[in-house]
Structures are given as C-alpha cells and as structure tokens.
Amino acid sequence: MPIQVGERLPEVVLQWIRGGVEKIDTRTLFDGRKVVLFAVPGAFTPTCSEKHLPGYVQHFEEFRRRGIDVACMAVNDPFVMQAWAESQSVPDGLMMLADGNAEFTRALGLELDASAYGMGTRARRFAMYVEDGVVRELQVEAPGEYRVSSAEAMLERLG
Incomplete structure (x- = not known):
C-alpha cells in the first residue's frame, strides 16, 4: 500500500552528486525541513x-520564498541525474536525487513496472x-x- 498523508517517510539511503557521489539518508534530508519531493519515471x-x-x-524561487526546498527523484544513477540537471539548467539548491535500485520508491509503495518498455522498475509520477x-x-x-x-498544482495546493 502506498504511503499516506500523515505518515513518516521511510528511512532509506539515496545518492546525489555534490562534488562527488554522496549518500544521504532520508532522515537527514527531510527532518527539520519543508520539502516538495517530486518523482519522475525517468x-x-x-x-x-x-x-x-x-x-x-x-x-x-517561488517555493524557496515560501521556505520550501525542492527535490527531484528518479530511479536512475546519480551520474544520469547530474547530466540531466546540467541539460535542464537546474538551479543550485534544487536537489537531484538518485534512487538507483528503487529502494525508496518501493518503500513508499509508489513503484511502476515499466518492464514492457525496457525500463524495469521505476517511480510513478508523483509529488x-x-x-x-511527515507527508502532508x-x-x-x-x-x-x-x-x-x-x-x-503543488503551489496551488500549498496556498
């Protein structure tokens, strides 16, 4: 069953590139902060x-003015996420998180079987x-x- 509003995020280790490949656990990433996390299939x-x-x-910048950090996640490796960020002119501070083995995606219950397209397990599109x-x-x-x-849509929901 997918994670529900009011539930705490599962503790999982993700990766990102900040100088080099770094691991970061979800507790460190989300505790004490307001974050919009959006996931893409690839x-x-x-x-x-x-x-x-x-x-x-x-x-x-509108999210930041509201005191909200932004993170993008995909079931890709951190090098792909870095290359994608560069190709999309992602601003410093917008976190590009790699869930390479789909561990966080599965723990959230938000996985997608894209095997029919040769993509294996991916994240469903969500925010x-x-x-x-805690998911609000x-x-x-x-x-x-x-x-x-x-x-x-998320800015509208958050008022």
Missing part, C-alpha cells in the same frame, strides 16, 4: 524533460509535500497523466 524521458522538471525549475519527515500532501498521477504533480 531522466531524459519526454514528459519528464519537457514539462515536469522544467516546471519546478521555473517555479523554484509530495513533506514537513519534518501527496499527489500521484494516473498512468500516462501529468497534472496533479506539476509545480503549478
């Missing part, structure tokens, strides 16, 4: 590269607002859709 894929990530890049490690808002897209997890 870096460099059409909807993810043309709409989802660009929307959060465009509205990044969540997390305060101090969760929007999961229906298969093939992109609406409720957009930056604009």
Whole structure:
C-alpha cells in the first residue's frame, strides 16, 4: 500500500552528486525541513524533460520564498541525474536525487513496472509535500497523466 498523508517517510539511503557521489539518508534530508519531493519515471524521458522538471525549475524561487526546498527523484544513477540537471539548467539548491535500485520508491509503495518498455522498475509520477519527515500532501498521477504533480498544482495546493 502506498504511503499516506500523515505518515513518516521511510528511512532509506539515496545518492546525489555534490562534488562527488554522496549518500544521504532520508532522515537527514527531510527532518527539520519543508520539502516538495517530486518523482519522475525517468531522466531524459519526454514528459519528464519537457514539462515536469522544467516546471519546478521555473517555479523554484517561488517555493524557496515560501521556505520550501525542492527535490527531484528518479530511479536512475546519480551520474544520469547530474547530466540531466546540467541539460535542464537546474538551479543550485534544487536537489537531484538518485534512487538507483528503487529502494525508496518501493518503500513508499509508489513503484511502476515499466518492464514492457525496457525500463524495469521505476517511480510513478508523483509529488509530495513533506514537513519534518511527515507527508502532508501527496499527489500521484494516473498512468500516462501529468497534472496533479506539476509545480503549478503543488503551489496551488500549498496556498
């Protein structure tokens, strides 16, 4: 069953590149902060590269003005996430998180079987607002859709 509003995020180790490949656990990443975490099925894929990530890049400063950090996650390795960030002009501070083995995605119960497309296990497209490690808002897209997890939709929900 997928994680629910009011539940604490599971403790899992993710990766990102900050000078070099670093590991960061979800407790360190989310405790004591307000974060919008959005997940995409894959870096460099059409909807993810043309709409989802660009929307959060465009509205990044608006989230920051509200005291909210932003993190993008995909079931990709940290090198792919770094290359994607560079290709999309992701601003410093927008965290690009790699869940290479889909451990966090599975722990959230938000995995997607994309084996039919040669992509294996991926994250469903979603966005969540997390305060101090607890999910306060969760929007999961229906298969093939992109609406409720957009930056604009999350800004509207967060008022």
